[in-house]
Each structure stands twice: as C-alpha cells, then as structure tokens.
Amino acid sequence: MQETLFSFLGDNLRLFFTYTGIYNAEPGHFVMIAIGLLFIFLAIKYEFEPMLLIPIGFGILIGNIPFKDAGLQIGIYEQGSVLNILYQGVTSGWYPPLIFLGIGAMTDFSALISNPKLMLIGAAAQFGIFGAYVIALQAGFEPNQAGAIGIIGGADGPTAIFLSSKLAPELMGAIAISAYSYMALVPIIQPPFMKLLTTPKERIIRMKPPRVVSSTEKIMFPIIGLLLTCFLVPSGLPLLGMLFFGNLLKESGVTRRLAETARGPLIDTITILLGVTVGASTQATQFLTLNSVKIFGLGALSFVIATCAGVLFVKFFNLFLGSGNKINPLIGNSGVSAVPDSARISQVVGLRYDPGNYLLMHAMGPNVAGVIGSAVAAGILLGFLA
Amino acid sequence: MNRIQTKPRGGFLRPAAIFLIAALLLAGRTEAPAQRVTSMKINEVLVVNEDNFVDDYGKRSGWIELYNTSAGTVNIGGCFLTNERGNPKKYPIPKGDILTRISPRQHVLFWADGVASRGTFHLNFALEAGQENYIALYDSDGKTLVDSLLIPPAQQADVSYGRSKDGEEGWMYFTKVTPSTNNLTLDKNEKIDNFKTNDSLGLGMTITAMAVVFLGLFFLYLVFKQVARLAIAAGKFRAQKAGHATVHGSDLSGEVLAAISAALYELNEDVHDIERTVLTIQKVKRNYSPWSSKIYSLRENPKK
Known part of the structure; x- marks a missing residue:
C-alpha cells in the first residue's frame, strides 16, 4: 500500500517536473531573458524610452518562460490563450492606429505650421527607410520583407508593427524590437553623425523664432493634412486617418474629453498591451535566428541613413535660402519620427555649440513631419508590396 | 469684474447643421453599395455537366456560381434567381439559411437541376444544352436587377463559362472549372515578382516612393x-482695426520674448490670486424629466 502511494507520488512529481520551466529551458530562453533584463535596466537606469522598454522588456521575460507544449493555452502563439487574444491587436494591426490616435491628440503641430518648409526635412529623412530597403534586398531578403525591415528607419514603432504585420508577419517580432531599441538609442546613434556632417559655423546658425499660430490654422491642419496625404496614398489611411483625427480632437477645442481620453487612458492602455505582447512574441524558438541578427544590423543602418539624409538635406536646402532664413542643420536629424527624442537631441547638441541657441521648437517641425512622412512611406510600401 | 453669459450660442445654426448632416448621410447612403446584394455577381456557369462536379446527392447538373465582390458579408436570402426575363421571382432564395450569408470575396454555388426540394442551393429550373440561356439575379424586391448573363449557345460539355478574374469584366471558357473557388488562382505574388525581376536593386522603389x-x-x-500668409494678413488687419501698434517678432530676441511672456504669466497669476471676486454666470439648461421632477419625489401638501 505504502509502496504504491510512494510510487504514485514519485510519478506525479516526475510528471510535474516535466511541466516546469527548468525542465523545458533551452539556452536561447536565457539569452532572451538577459535581453529583457537589459531593456528593463536601460529604461530604469538611463530612462531610455521607459514607457516602451519596460513593457517590452517585461514582455520578453513573459514570453521566454519555458513551458511544456501540452495544449494548456499558455503561450502567445497558442490560439485562444490570453496572450494570444491580446496579441491579436498586433497581428491584425489595430493597436498601431489607436496609438496614432493618441499621438495625434497629444501633438502640437504649431512649429510645423509656423514654418511649413520644415516639412521637407521630414520627407528627406525617409531616405533611411529606402536606404535600408535597398541594403536588405542585397542581403537576400524578399522585397516584402525588405520593405518591412526598411520601415525601422522611419523610427516609428507603431508604423513598423503595422507594416510588418501586413508585409512580413514572420519578422514582426524582430522588427518591432529593433525599431523600439533604436528609438531608445537615438541619443547615442545620432549625435556623432550630426557632428560629422556639419561645420562649426553651421552648428551655430540661429533661426527666426516661430510665429504664433492661430487656432483656425491648427484646426485646418489635420483636415487638409488628411485630405492631401490620403488622396495621394490611401493605403496610409489607417495611420494617417487616426493621427489627424486625434489632432482634430485636440485642436477643435470642443472635444476636450475625447482628446484627453485619446492621449491619456487610451494610448496608455494600448501602449501597455502593445509593449507587453510584442515583447512576449519574442520567444527564443521564434526569435533567435540569423535573420533577427541581420534585421538588427539593418535597423541600425537605417537610423544612420535617416539621420545623415536629414542633416545633408538641410545643408542642401540652405543653398537656396537667404542669409536670414537659413536652417540650422542640427535639426535635420529630427526628421526621423522618434517624437520628441530626436528633436531633443537637436536641442542638446545645439546648446553644446551655442548655449543661447534653443533649437527644440524648430526641431519639433521636422519631427512631427517625420511622423506624417513615415506613415506615407508605410502606405506606399503597403500599396506596392502587399 | 462680472462676466455674464446668457446668450445662447449658434441657436439658429443647429437645425441647419442637423439638416445638412442628415442630407450628407443620406447622400452617402446612396453612394455606398458595399456589403449589399448589389455587390454580388454571376461569376461562372456550367451548362452541360457530363463528367464534372457532383452535388451532395451524387447527381450531376449545371451550376451557377455567384461571387461577393465586396469587403463585407452579404446575405442573399430573399433574393431571386431566374432564367426567364418575364419572371424575375422564379426562384426565391430561402431566407434564414445561415449559408446564404456570403463572406467577403467568397463564392456560392447553385445547382440548376430543377429540383428545388433538394435544398436552398438547388434551383427550380435547369440550364438547357444547345440553346442560349439567360440567367439573372434580382434583389429581394424582385424588381432591382443585380446581375444578369446571356450564356452563348453550343456550350461544350464540362467546360464552364466564367469571368476571367472574379467579379471583373471579361468572360472566357474554363476547361479546368473552378466551382466555389477563384476563377484565377495565383500561385505567386505578381507585385513582388515584378519588383524582383525589374527592380532587384530597389532603386526604382526608392525613387518612386521618395518622390511620393x-x-x-x-x-x-x-x-x-x-x-500662413492669409493668417498673418488677417492678424495685421485685426490689429489695425483694433487700433493697436504691431510689433514684429523678428525685432525682438528670444530672451526678450521669454521675459515678456514670463512677466505676463506672473501678472495673470497674481491677478487671479488677488481678484477672487471674479464671477462667471453661465446659463444652465436642464431639460424636464419625470425622474428629476419634484412632483414625484415630494409628498403632497396635507389637506386641511
């Protein structure tokens, strides 16, 4: 009787052990857990995009707890599991437009409206996307995969997730992690290239203070912006439509509650769900591949190309501008749409060379133009390659 | 300082605005055929079925395939299929059958066997070999023609007649019939293949996309x-009308503007702290509701 009981308990414990994470762990899981911990460390210690890196980092921990595939509906890739249901917003592509709604409701386009020529810098920085596309093609990726990888250069996480979910869902985890990682590393990536491509004289160019923009202009911007960009690129509608809609909620002045919800609880909720599920989607078995390494390399290159293209375009543009209207090329980097980090970099680097030269407001123009530009670029890639 | 707001804002505009919105909505309704029966198309037909697709009863007969061209589900229950021009209501497609809800870009097959008792998808007419066949789909009112087709005579056995691409113009014969599936099946992505062949370096894409x-x-x-020009001109005009002198922003340095802004901000804050007698009266409109009526919540006065 006792022997049978002990044998039963022993079998049970052995069976239980096969269900534990310790039994099912592989080296890849520990590598991914280390990456997740690094993200959390960078977010807390250096405050690199903490709103993104903490949910993603913790999501990586969640996604890399090893378990026995026994149909218990635990993992993010198991249909019907809680994580899988939450992940639908990523795979179906409806989290990113909701994030854009919030971004629109919190973005002040005044800097852009007061000096509309800064929009062109936002366009120039999109060379990062297509530079990476060209290199990705040479690295052996298919055109649709190259398009999804190239969008990392747009420095816009929601756009990267949206486009990769449509063009190359198999690469989405690596692309999303790469995009958010480099967005967090903008303070490290951009300044050396900004310094390299500018002369001391150019770095101290003082720009005219932006004029005050009327509320009518601010209301007109999202309406005209939507009509112009979406008639040109209808495939950008999910992102651009929500971006401009959110902005109209903010600027109309009569939908304060809706705007506050969009830029507050709604975007916070979606950011949490997006971050944690994207992080959890990086299961070692799916994520640790040679392609992921290539994507990380291409992502870094795309940021460098975007930064250089923005700065060089300003220098080129200055050739056609009068002496009083010159643009400081240090705001060229902010054409990548990592809002507001890249604009902040312009400010910090600018202050280093001229402590009285405040570039932040000027840099916000190309920065928000970059958001529009990258959404338009995503629409074009979607139209051509989907 | 007393501020009194009692004037209702934009009162006369409201009925006009509501009318305008309603009119636009109605106008939009007539322009949006998606997800309605009008999105259905006759897509492929087989008149002579000798050695081809077999129905659930193991019988061979002619068939008619319909295709939902829209991006939404369409319910064709209550619509009519016919092979007679003067009798549009010849075969009423039964209502309430879940299978008559056609998913976006999906197909449904009707057997033209003349035995409607076999189920929803068996028509009460058959297609005649050796002669011209007319078939039509009518909306549930029996009057609105959704789609019709005149099938040429002398159809070959087991060769279907269908649209070269689902839902689009252009008809052809299919020796490889495609009942309940796409007329044109793709085993490759043409767009991507095109880019791979003609733009292997990616320069074409770069130039096109950056141009856009x-x-x-x-x-x-x-x-x-x-x-901006208009806004500046309007601002100047307003300032002149108000009799104020204008100061160009370019005449002042950023530091001066910052100092002025800070001073104005502090002044406003102080004013607010000192003048606590600011009174704002706003008209509050409360609509009558029996839930908030005192009649129903207070006891009646006692009768003496």
Missing part, C-alpha cells in the same frame, strides 16, 4: 505657406 513622400509633404508645404 516629397510630393505629399510638398503639397502640404504649399498649402500651409498660403494659409
């Missing part, structure tokens, strides 16, 4: 350049 991005933002630049 620049164009889009350039349009915005042009529009807002003009808007």
